[in-house]
Amino acid sequence: MRRKLVIGNWKMNGSRTGNTVLLSGIVAGLASAKADCAVCAPAPYLAQCQAELTGTPLAWGAQDVSAHASGAYTGEVAASMLQDFGCRYALVGHSERRAYHGESNAVVAQKAQAALAAGLIPVVCVGETLAEREAGQTGAVVGAQLQAVLDLLDNAALAKIVLAYEPVWAIGTGKTATPAMAQEVHALLRQQVAERSAEAASGMQILYGGSMKPENAGELLAQADIDGGLIGGAALKAADFLAIIRAAE
Numbered sequence: 001m002r003r004k005l006v007i008g009n010w011k012m013n014g015s016r017t018g019n020t021v022l023l024s025g026i027v028a029g030l031a032s033a034k035a036d037c038a039v040c041a042p043a044p045y046l047a048q049c050q051a052e053l054t055g056t057p058l059a060w061g062a063q064d065v066s067a068h069a070s071g072a073y074t075g076e077v078a079a080s081m082l083q084d085f086g087c088r089y090a091l092v093g094h095s096e097r098r099a100y101h102g103e104s105n106a107v108v109a110q111k112a113q114a115a116l117a118a119g120l121i122p123v124v125c126v127g128e129t130l131a132e133r134e135a136g137q138t139g140a141v142v143g144a145q146l147q148a149v150l151d152l153l154d155n156a157a158l159a160k161i162v163l164a165y166e167p168v169w170a171i172g173t174g175k176t177a178t179p180a181m182a183q184e185v186h187a188l189l190r191q192q193v194a195e196r197s198a199e200a201a202s203g204m205q206i207l208y209g210g211s212m213k214p215e216n217a218g219e220l221l222a223q224a225d226i227d228g229g230l231i232g233g234a235a236l237k238a239a240d241f242l243a244i245i246r247a248a249e
């Protein structure tokens with residue numbers, strides 16, 4: 001039985017004062033949380049997360065990580081640095097990184113590998129654009145994104161990653177994949193992993209992201225292959241984020 005996992009991706013939002021209000025509001029409602037939960041904050045606020053969340057049930061992580069271990073890579077943040085600040089997770093290959101920063105499937109796979117090497121759990125994001133969906137290419141697109149990761153990681157490493165299916169057309173748009181649409185892609189992804197390792201596939205948490213909200217979370221999270229959510233906008237309000245965590249329990 002896979003545990004549910006709900007991760008809030010703050011994207012480029014937050015301030016020291018606002019973060020304290022949000023984090024304390026979430027933690028106050030988490031006393032009996034049965035799902036795993038985390039927030040992925042902008043890098044400058046990871047020290048604040050460590051200071052304010054250590055000892056609570058809310059984990060934290062980064063929104064990106066360098067594919068390189070150290071060296072002359074101005075502006076990059078190494079996985080070991082994230083580990084220094086207590087991060088449990090690092091998102092890799094979010095569609096906004098792929099679209100605005102030109103991250104290829106191969107680079108995303110290298111980032112996943114770098115995160116694992118530092119003891120972090122990479123949350124590998126995959127998803128198709130609207131044009132790709134309408135052209136009937138959803139399976140091929142997410143399949144290629146996942147395949148790059150499968151090609152780089154051995155079975156032991158594969159068993160440690162989290163996957164997130166985020167249809168690009170559903171991110172921040174208020175349009176959500178129907179539970180059946182999301183389930184179909186999640187099942188495809190799990191099947192692709194199973195062809196490499198049945199054990200990794202059966203244990204892998206596969207999250208859905210894309211306008212998940214308290215109103216639609218229950219139905220999405222009830223699907224057999226949806227093991228949690230990667231939440232953007234609704235993770236910026238403690239009450240909404242908590243409602244989604246409760247829907248996952």
Ligand SMILES: O=C[C@H](O)COP(=O)(O)O
Pocket residue numbers: 009094166170171172173174209210211212230231232233234
């Ligand atoms: O990482 C989170 C996703 O991009 C979803 O964002 P959203 O919930 O604002 O649609």
